[in-house]
Amino acid sequence: MCGITGYTGPKQASRILVDGLKRLEYRGYDSAGIAVQTDPADQRANALTVIKRVGKIASLRQAVPKDLSGHCGIGHTRWATHGEVNEVNAHPHADGSNRIAIVHNGIIENYLSLKGMLEHEGMVFASQTDSEVIAHLVAYHYDGDLEAALKAALKHLKGTFGIGCVCSQEPGRIVGARNGSPLVVGVGDGEMFLASDVNAMLAHTKRVVYLNDGEVVSLWPHDFRISDGDDQSVDPKIDHVTWELDAIEKEGFGCYMEKEIFEQPDSIERALKGRMDSEYGLAKLGGLNLSKKELHAMQRVRVIAAGTSWHAGLVGCHLVESIARLPALAELASELRYRNPVVEPGTLYLSVSQSGETADTLYAMREVQRRGGTVLGICNVVGSTIARESDGGIYVHSGPEIAVASTKAFTSQLAAFYLLTLSLARMHDMSHHDGSLFLSQLKAIPGLVKRALEQRDLIQALAKKYCHCSDFLFLGRGLLYPIALEGALKLKEISYIHAEGYAAGEIKHGPIALVSPQTPSVFLVPNDHLREKTITNLKEIKARGGPVIAIASEKDLEVAAIADDFIPVPDCDSRFQPFTMIVPLQLFAYFCALELGRDVDQPRNLAKSVTVE
Ligand code: M6R
Numbered sequence: 001m002c003g004i005t006g007y008t009g010p011k012q013a014s015r016i017l018v019d020g021l022k023r024l025e026y027r028g029y030d031s032a033g034i035a036v037q038t039d040p041a042d043q044r045a046n047a048l049t050v051i052k053r054v055g056k057i058a059s060l061r062q063a064v065p066k067d068l069s070g071h072c073g074i075g076h077t078r079w080a081t082h083g084e085v086n087e088v089n090a091h092p093h094a095d096g097s098n099r100i101a102i103v104h105n106g107i108i109e110n111y112l113s114l115k116g117m118l119e120h121e122g123m124v125f126a127s128q129t130d131s132e133v134i135a136h137l138v139a140y141h142y143d144g145d146l147e148a149a150l151k152a153a154l155k156h157l158k159g160t161f162g163i164g165c166v167c168s169q170e171p172g173r174i175v176g177a178r179n180g181s182p183l184v185v186g187v188g189d190g191e192m193f194l195a196s197d198v199n200a201m202l203a204h205t206k207r208v209v210y211l212n213d214g215e216v217v218s219l220w221p222h223d224f225r226i227s228d229g230d231d232q233s234v235d236p237k238i239d240h241v242t243w244e245l246d247a248i249e250k251e252g253f254g255c256y257m258e259k260e261i262f263e264q265p266d267s268i269e270r271a272l273k274g275r276m277d278s279e280y281g282l283a284k285l286g287g288l289n290l291s292k293k294e295l296h297a298m299q300r301v302r303v304i305a306a307g308t309s310w311h312a313g314l315v316g317c318h319l320v321e322s323i324a325r326l327p328a329l330a331e332l333a334s335e336l337r338y339r340n341p342v343v344e345p346g347t348l349y350l351s352v353s354q355s356g357e358t359a360d361t362l363y364a365m366r367e368v369q370r371r372g373g374t375v376l377g378i379c380n381v382v383g384s385t386i387a388r389e390s391d392g393g394i395y396v397h398s399g400p401e402i403a404v405a406s407t408k409a410f411t412s413q414l415a416a417f418y419l420l421t422l423s424l425a426r427m428h429d430m431s432h433h434d435g436s437l438f439l440s441q442l443k444a445i446p447g448l449v450k451r452a453l454e455q456r457d458l459i460q461a462l463a464k465k466y467c468h469c470s471d472f473l474f475l476g477r478g479l480l481y482p483i484a485l486e487g488a489l490k491l492k493e494i495s496y497i498h499a500e501g502y503a504a505g506e507i508k509h510g511p512i513a514l515v516s517p518q519t520p521s522v523f524l525v526p527n528d529h530l531r532e533k534t535i536t537n538l539k540e541i542k543a544r545g546g547p548v549i550a551i552a553s554e555k556d557l558e559v560a561a562i563a564d565d566f567i568p569v570p571d572c573d574s575r576f577q578p579f580t581m582i583v584p585l586q587l588f589a590y591f592c593a594l595e596l597g598r599d600v601d602q603p604r605n606l607a608k609s610v611t612v613e
Contacts, residue, residue: 001611002091002105003027004183005075005200006164006174009191009221013037014068017075020193020200022057023248026256026402026601026608027105027196028079031090032060035101036073037171047168048101052090056602071221072172074164074194076103079607082111083128093132095139096124099168100146102138104131105196106160106181107612114156130159138165146175147218151231154179154216160359160612164194174219178211181611182357182385185209185217185224187238192219197381197609198241199248199400206241210383239383247399255600257403257494261586262453265446267398267408268579271415272442281435282426283419288376289392296427298348303330304364304375305352306610308406308489309413312378313352314482315578316417323438323575324424333364334613343371350420351377351393354401354409355609356384363613365390378416380409394420403601404608405494407586410486411449414578418442441572445579451570452583459584462549462565463591466520472497473511473541474585475504476524477534483578484524487585494593494603504537515546522588524581525552525559528574538562551584 003024007016017034025032033052049068053059057077076091083089092101108114111130114137119125123136137153138146146167160180166173176183176194186193186201186208193201194217198208211217214229226234253259260267275284288295301320303313313330320328333351337360343349351365356379365375365386377390380398387393396412419442426435466472472491476484481503488501502511504523515521521541525534535558541548542562550563553571560566569580593600 001028001079001607001609003077003196003200004103004105004162004164004194006073006176006194006219007191008072008172008174008219009188010071011191012068013070013073014064016204017073018057018061018064019203020195021060021075021077023199023202024077024196025057026404028077028607029056029602030078030080030085031055031087032057032075032077033090033092034060034064034073034075035092035094035166036068036070037166037168039069039071048094048098048166050092050094050098050101052087052092054085054087054090072166072174074101074103074166074174081107081612082130089127089129091131093127093129093135095135097139100135100139100142101166102131102135103164104134105162105611106179108133108157108161109159110157134163142167144169146170146173147216150175150177151216162196172220175216176211176219177216179213180359183211185211185219185236187224191221192224194219198243202241202243202245202248207238208241208383209236209238210388242382243400248402255403257405257407257590257600260401260403260408261583261590263399264408264411264453264583265450267412268415268449269446270397270399271412272419275419276439276443278436278439281432281439283422285394285419285423287393287395290374292427295423297346298424299326299346300344301326301328301348301350303328303350303352304333304336304361304368305330306333306358306360308410308486309352309354309361311482311486311489312410312413312417313350314485315414315479316350316421318479318482319417319421319575320424323421323430325428326424333358333360337364337367341368341371343368343373347373349373349375351375351386351390352413353377353384353386354380354406354413356381356386357609357611358386359611359613362386362389378413380412402608404603404606405490405589411579411582415442415445441576444572445576448570448572448576448580449583452580453587455567455569455584456587459567459587460591462567463588463595465565466549467495467497467592467595469518469520470498471514471519472499473507473514473519473521474499474501475507475521475537477504477530478526479575479578480524480526480581483581483585486582487522487589490586490589491592493606494589494600495596495598496604497592504534507537508540512540512544515541515544517545517547520547520549522585523548523550523563525550525556526574526577527553527556527571535559535562551581
């Protein structure tokens with residue numbers, strides 16, 4: 001949700017800032033801009049050159065003069081919260097004299113009162129944004145030291161922020177501040193970077209420092225200095241990013257989502273790698289930071305998450321309850337935080353998030369921790385806020401996920417849940433033999449997913465056939481109910497087709513009224529005790545004239561015969577079917593969106609990382 005870049009060093013800043021923004025475009029893409037400290041030799045001005053454009057980074061890139069000379073600057077890609085999408089509301093925002101420019105990610109809750117106060121002091125506002133108050137406040141406090149001015153301004157701000165700031169009078173210096181919105185410093189050789197995440201700087205450096213809430217940083221080409229909320233200097237911990245630049249390229253695929261779907265055999269393999277102890281039928285999860293005794297003492301599990309991560313949590317809770325025999329519930333983070341939750345001792349909380357920055361999940365997790373709860377993170381992005389603030393956890397190692405629609409992170413989160421379930425189950429009722437069997441089935445998953453991907457052409461043809469329908473139902477029972485929810489979410493978010501995920505047994509309680517020849521139902525038919533029940537539900541739809549696309553085991557000839565269209569998936573133990581069943585749904589959503597000419601990677605109104613409530 002909004003991306004920030006900053007550069008100071010010997011190279012031309014504008015190109016580095018715009019390239020960095022391109023890497024962050026998935027965080028927001030309704031407008032973008034840069035502010036560069038223009039070199040004295042440049043004809044334009046010995047000050048700040050601010051360039052902004054509505055739309056994607058490509059329009060900003062076109063607008064930036066090739067010969068714009070300046071070696072320090074900041075950039076921003078916006079996901080609008082306050083004020084419509086236009087050039088004036090785009091960042092960076094400057095003060096009235098164009099001396100200070102800022103970029104901001106987050107929300108300033110008290111901006112109206114601050115704006116009133118500043119207007120009273122004679123300052124004139126140009127935009128409708130909350131962020132512009134920061135520029136004026138910094139200018140108001142500026143007395144030759146940008147860091148001091150920003151720190152003075154921060155004292156007035158209520159809300160969340162990641163801020164980058166430059167001043168025309170301090171060449172080569174960028175000041176940044178963080179409270180609730182991520183900010184990372186990139187340490188280069190004679191050059192420094194600032195960004196919302198490491199993707200923006202991966203082409204230049206892998207040495208990074210993750211800022212904590214309350215910290216302020218000053219950057220110069222050869223140095224940086226971090227101080228905390230008490231104005232004490234902080235010893236920086238330099239981390240080494242393991243992601244390769246290739247991982248954030250499309251590598252021959254048409255878009256990131258397609259690449260990420262097809263990467264799943266490898267990404268699931270990575271999530272499992274080194275974590276399976278076949279000899280003892282155990283999972284090895286080194287980062288939980290809980291002793292065996294502490295883990296064994298856990299009496300129940302609660303998942304906190306949003307969107308796709310919540311769907312993974314629903315699958316995880318089903319597994320934990322049915323296999324490890326501990327009561328488990330997945331809760332929407334945005335609901336948990338405000339309902340005054342009871343945090344019982346003996347409860348293991350799991351905060352699940354691909355980005356590790358989702359505000360709803362982060363705040364809910366903090367609320368639980370405040371009440372003494374133990375929270376483990378299941379995150380993809382290393383060094384993200386949720387990963388750092390949780391008491392321990394499991395990295396899912398899916399690699400950078402760029403497409404807004406989450407695919408490979410979901411299956412890697414599932415893999416983490418299967419491992420955790422095994423750990424818990426082996427502490428309770430599961431035998432050594434059953435543990436080994438479970439592991440051998442888990443090991444086979446990447447291969448099964450690879451085979452599920454082979455239905456690509458069939459699914460593309462079905463997408464062509466059905467993509468002009470305006471409503472869909474996605475139906476499943478048991479472990480496949482969350483997969484139905486996930487299939488519906490995928491279709492909605494990238495194709496803009498209305499889709500509802502429902503428990504197949506619930507449709508007769510209302511949604512069956514939606515069934516018509518124009519409303520297809522996608523049925524997920526398991527190969528266990530729920531198969532017959534699901535087939536009954538499928539027939540209820542058929543009897544009312546609704547077209548049915550069924551996804552079931554390749555061996556299920558009966559379902560193949562009843563459905564209007566059939567997508568076979570490799571046969572496996574039903575406990576592992578969430579992996580094989582989600583793949584056709586991801587592909588179906590992808591091909592529908594492609595067929596309808598949608599922007600698959602950057603669907604309208606969305607952003608990858610939702611850092612506002
Ligand atoms: O980064 P997170 O996993 O915390 O994100 C949570 C949701 O915002 C995210 O899963 C969202 O629903 C995706 N766009 C779904 O594809």
